[in-house]
Amino acid sequence: MIGEFFKGLFLMIWKVVTDQPDPKVEFVSVFPATIQPIISVLLSIVPIIMVFASLFALTTLLERKGLGRIQNRLGPNRVGPFGLFQPVADGLKMLTKEDIVPHSADKLIHFLAPIVLLVPTLLAYAVLPFGQNMVPIDMDAGILFFFAVGASTELSIFMAGWSSRNKYSLLGAMRAIAQMISYEIPLIISSVTVIMIAGSLSLVEIVDKQSGYHFGFLPHWNVFTPWGLAGFIIFLIASLAESNRSPFDIPEAESEIIAGHLTEYSGFKYALFFLAEYLGMFAVSGLAVTLFLGGWRAPLPFLEIVPSYIWFLLKLMGLVCLFIWIRGTLPRLRVDQLLNFAWKFMLPMSLINLFVAAIWHFTSVWNFRGAGLGRWLLCAAMIAVPYVWLGRTLIGNKKITHRTYRFAN
Amino acid sequence: MVPLYYYLIFSALLFSVGLAGALTRRNAILVLIGIELMLNAANLNFIAFWRYSPDPEALTGMMFVIFSIAVAAAEAAVGLALIIAIYRHYRTVDLTKVDSLKG
Amino acid sequence: MGITFAIIAALTLVSAIAAMSLRNLVHCALSLAVTFAGIAAMYLQLDAQFVGFAQILVYIGAVAILIVFAILLTRSSETPQPVISRSWIMGIVIALAVFGVLTKVILSSSIAQRELPAKPAPTVRQIGDQLMTRYVLPLEAIGLLLTAATIGAVIIAMHDKKGRGDGGQNVNSTPSRAEAHQHADETHNLIT
Numbered sequence A: 001m002i003g004e005f006f007k008g009l010f011l012m013i014w015k016v017v018t019d020q021p022d023p024k025v026e027f028v029s030v031f032p033a034t035i036q037p038i039i040s041v042l043l044s045i046v047p048i049i050m051v052f053a054s055l056f057a058l059t060t061l062l063e064r065k066g067l068g069r070i071q072n073r074l075g076p077n078r079v080g081p082f083g084l085f086q087p088v089a090d091g092l093k094m095l096t097k098e099d100i101v102p103h104s105a106d107k108l109i110h111f112l113a114p115i116v117l118l119v120p121t122l123l124a125y126a127v128l129p130f131g132q133n134m135v136p137i138d139m140d141a142g143i144l145f146f147f148a149v150g151a152s153t154e155l156s157i158f159m160a161g162w163s164s165r166n167k168y169s170l171l172g173a174m175r176a177i178a179q180m181i182s183y184e185i186p187l188i189i190s191s192v193t194v195i196m197i198a199g200s201l202s203l204v205e206i207v208d209k210q211s212g213y214h215f216g217f218l219p220h221w222n223v224f225t226p227w228g229l230a231g232f233i234i235f236l237i238a239s240l241a242e243s244n245r246s247p248f249d250i251p252e253a254e255s256e257i258i259a260g261h262l263t264e265y266s267g268f269k270y271a272l273f274f275l276a277e278y279l280g281m282f283a284v285s286g287l288a289v290t291l292f293l294g295g296w297r298a299p300l301p302f303l304e305i306v307p308s309y310i311w312f313l314l315k316l317m318g319l320v321c322l323f324i325w326i327r328g329t330l331p332r333l334r335v336d337q338l339l340n341f342a343w344k345f346m347l348p349m350s351l352i353n354l355f356v357a358a359i360w361h362f363t364s365v366w367n368f369r370g371a372g373l374g375r376w377l378l379c380a381a382m383i384a385v386p387y388v389w390l391g392r393t394l395i396g397n398k399k400i401t402h403r404t405y406r407f408a409n
Numbered sequence B: 001m002v003p004l005y006y007y008l009i010f011s012a013l014l015f016s017v018g019l020a021g022a023l024t025r026r027n028a029i030l031v032l033i034g035i036e037l038m039l040n041a042a043n044l045n046f047i048a049f050w051r052y053s054p055d056p057e058a059l060t061g062m063m064f065v066i067f068s069i070a071v072a073a074a075e076a077a078v079g080l081a082l083i084i085a086i087y088r089h090y091r092t093v094d095l096t097k098v099d100s101l102k103g
Numbered sequence C: 001m002g003i004t005f006a007i008i009a010a011l012t013l014v015s016a017i018a019a020m021s022l023r024n025l026v027h028c029a030l031s032l033a034v035t036f037a038g039i040a041a042m043y044l045q046l047d048a049q050f051v052g053f054a055q056i057l058v059y060i061g062a063v064a065i066l067i068v069f070a071i072l073l074t075r076s077s078e079t080p081q082p083v084i085s086r087s088w089i090m091g092i093v094i095a096l097a098v099f100g101v102l103t104k105v106i107l108s109s110s111i112a113q114r115e116l117p118a119k120p121a122p123t124v125r126q127i128g129d130q131l132m133t134r135y136v137l138p139l140e141a142i143g144l145l146l147t148a149a150t151i152g153a154v155i156i157a158m159h160d161k162k163g164r165g166d167g168g169q170n171v172n173s174t175p176s177r178a179e180a181h182q183h184a185d186e187t188h189n190l191i192t
Helices: A002-017 A025-029 A036-070 A086-096 A107-127 A142-151 A153-163 A167-198 A203-209 A226-242 A267-292 A301-305 A308-329 A335-365 A371-395 B004-024 B028-052 B060-090 C002-021 C025-045 C049-073 C088-108 C124-132 C136-157 C173-191
Strands: none
Touching (some): A002 A025, A036 A086, A036 A107, A036 A308, A086 A267, A142 A167, A142 A203, A142 A267, A142 C049, A167 A226, A167 A267, A226 A308, A226 A335, B028 B060, B028 C049, B060 C136, C025 C049
16 A cells, blocks of 8 residues: 555656656545545645745745845845845745734725635636646636636725725725726737637647748747737736836835835735745636747757656746736826826737737748748738837827926936 | 426515515615516526427527526616616615606 | 535625625625625536636636726715515515425426536636637627727716716816826926
8 A cells, every 4th residue: 555655656756756647646546536536636636736835935036136236235134144045034924924904994804805806716726737748637618717717806906905994005906906906807808819820718828839840940939920029028018017016006005105004914814925925926827828938848859858847837937027027117106197008009009919810820821932921021011110109109299308307407 | 307387486486575575675776686586487487498499409498598698687787777777866776765757 | 525515606696695684785795795706616526627716717807896986986976775665575475486386396307307417527628719709709709798898997987078067177188187287398398
């Protein structure tokens, strides 16, 4: 019994390391038949939670260090070598803090809000293909599931803001909902382009459609097509807004409304919000990787010996680093700028992009000489021309001059 | 296995709850909520009939629900816009007080 | 299977009754969201994945949020609502009568006793194919309806600029913003 247990365990680990299909089968079959489904489910869930929770700890440190370097300071460097244990210290601080609930708050909803936020965020991981043979559930309507659970986080932000009975909380929550609803539309429309080309809502199949290489080195990723590049950029901007990251962090803009819907939260509940926010960011970047960056596929043919999930995590961390960089670089938008940008620029551009993707799909039957290049140029022009025109019209006749500082000089 | 009439009775219950709410509550928003509940109960019936039909591959019930969800979204948007307009005009959404057409 | 059904049904019904009977309107809206989630779970039980996710996306992601916005905009949550109106007995009696008639009809019908047939596997591809072939006309009509509803909702809910007296401070919001812009531009010119 014990021998079989360890044999199954080692076989599972070996299969995971070497990227083979169905790593769980032998290990699960050790257990009695009644608890096999539960073990199988646990083997899918526990690694996801552990990997992404530790990634969360790593990212908070990375973010603080990176922002520190961008702002020309050191960042956390007291706890452990180079401040490496800072996340542990942060976690201990959060856990031991007093949990304060405002006197006039709606206690039940105030308590439920962080849970209602965290659970859908974790559910979203159920459909992401992390590696070649690593997808918790290969669902036929995978993307739809992802967006459906993503949509239910809006309600929890409202719950947090409303139940605190604090005007700043409510203002922050309303800002967050307005922003999330506005940016959800470009987010979904830009992923519809990928669905159109791949002909499937299953994320596994979308990754499969991006296999192979042009000329032996340029992978078939969606981001290397005109509509894919435009869609990727739209998706990135919209996902920044969806995860309430800077420069779209007006729901929790400290200088205007303290901390938005988080104002009245402290201790463990605040930590849950923080965790859910980062997990949401990982999930949406994971979706971006899957849709546009080829998922777990290696960028070059000879690099395919590296296990697939390593590539997925590397691409994911690349996107997260980009998010941190953007946070350190760009100032926060005003509310009217934010909503104008969503409705007047992002929405038309994503609709045009959808149209271009349709043209890309129908010109794939061209077979004359130079058809590939012609198709590429046609689609690129169809995106670039409206982009320039729209950008010019929106800026209008506002003259952009050198910024002058009134008090600095 | 659950037989079909479980679903039908459940949806009849849901429909009655929605109907009772829509008839007894005075706030316009709650009346709209009641109507949404009744609509959802009807949708559930369509899905149940589709699943238990001899030929589920036809997808008719499912299509009906997809269209019905789209119509319900439009209905909710217009209904709530009307409620907000009523509120601007009368400064209340209490349906018993919105009675200027009463003779 | 029966237990799952019972749990979902109980949760949905309790939250539906709560949505129709609580005093605080925001609580009503939140329990309505739970009801919608329960109905989506019912769809999943009936192997209708696509419709279940569409239900969550549309109802919880959009309709519940719209209702919450309407509640806050009409300030209905600030005063507890009276639970019942004068004609509440009539309403309950009518609802009970409707339920009684429906139950009687359902139980006397022969198809209601039908057992679950083999599991169909409607892929999203099939649904899409049907939408683009057999149901293409309804799809176009829905597109038109949604566009009309969007425009209509915006127009109905928009402030009328001419302004009635009572709308007071809200009516002028757009001109004042334009003024603010002008002001900002002037100060900008002054600085430069």
